[in-house]
Amino acid sequence: MTERQRPGATSARARPKGTILAAGLLVCVCVTGCADVAAEDARAVADPVQTLRQAPDVLLEAGSAQARTSMEMATGGTRVKIRGTGVYDFRGQRGQLTLVLPQQPTGTAEHLPITEILTPGALFMKNRGAGVPADKWVRIDTASLVDGNLVTGGATDPYAAAEVLRGTRTAIFVGRTEIFGVAVRHYRGTADLALAAKNASAADAVALKAAAKGFATPLVPFDVYLDDQGRIRKIRQRFAFVNGQRNRAVAVHSTTHLYAFGIPVTVTLPRAQDIYTGRIAEKQG
Template identity: 70%
Template sequence: MEMATGGTRVTIRGKGVYDYRRQVGRLKVRLPQDPAGTAGHRPITELLAPGALYMKNRGAGVPADKWVRVDTATLSDGNLVTGGATDPFAAAELLRGTRKATYVGRTSVAGTPVRHYRGTADLGEAAERASDGNRGPLRAAAKGFATADVPFDAYLDEQGRIRKLRNRFSFVNGQQEGTVAVASTMLLYDFGAPVDVRLPEAGDIYAGKIAE
């Protein structure tokens, strides 16, 4: 995920697994180094679930063995940006709001032949057609972003599976005038691999205040 505002560009990278049947996943997201060039941040472990985001090592004041839970429908971006990674299922459901799309041509992604499509999706329309778990978050994003239009590049393999998806979001900077441009790129591979994601028990979730 790349964020750009003014003359500053920030890149966040993550990697993990996702179970499309259960719509749950686990990611390790690595934050960029600070302005001084220090790369001292530990990776944030994230668990994705319908309507919820769980994070470990989220911030100061949270015990090391506790998770922070966020209701994604309460986030102004529907968790398309907040976690530093876009939920793979939510990203795919964004395409349900496609208003226009153009076939660019054949290419390859990581050695896999794919068809490349470029278009624009509407977050509001995507929300109306989304599954129950993503309807609320996508509605929040439609209201929270600077525009509900989301340009995308989608790369589909011969079986119609998404192998690469790049979405470009724009939201208003709450501290400064202007907007923040965010490009979220997702690569999908190793389909069929076993995925074991277990969500935290209630006692493992931190209920206190999180330091910024």
């Protein structure tokens, strides 16, 4: 009996060798890639705490990145959000951000964008506020701030945000997802600022120690997303400080996105003559 073939079907004998070879390669690549992903996911589930404590070191290896930041808090019944964009040099622990403050209810800008230069131990701000000449910078010693400048400047220093993870107490691997088209692993946990201070670089240790004492609690809940190289692509942290007037904890959510790793970054510090040394007028409210 003659075997009949279904219309559109091609026997293995008739199928071109190139087609069979290509299909075999695709299967091989898929199997190998899926096995690698499964192995990494298994490690992520097995020891997420250690993985996150090492995340700052991975940023040091990356060298630099572009950054987008946002900081949100509720004050006077109104939710305030400050956005920032800029660059950061992880090895030098220096960065520059431009912050855009919220608009007034009328829709007009409340303040010109603030330029910030982040350095170990000091924060420089331009367009800081009333009483400061437009061409002058304000220098703030971050160790003197009760929050170690994790929230005071309106943006968390990207490397300081990463160093908070050195104090990770508990963490779980939530699963895989994407951040702006990049495959990432999502972790959720809680970090201890006092522990982070013990394990952080010398530049951040003093500031984190101050934050551990100055916040309402040294515990920092977080969500963090690492790419397949272990680099932080997004980190969201919740800090709590005591409002002196109402004597209650106020939650501040800080989010940092990192991308374009390895780009050239040059941060120039203000000259001594460009730093304002007079009295800064604070807004009353």
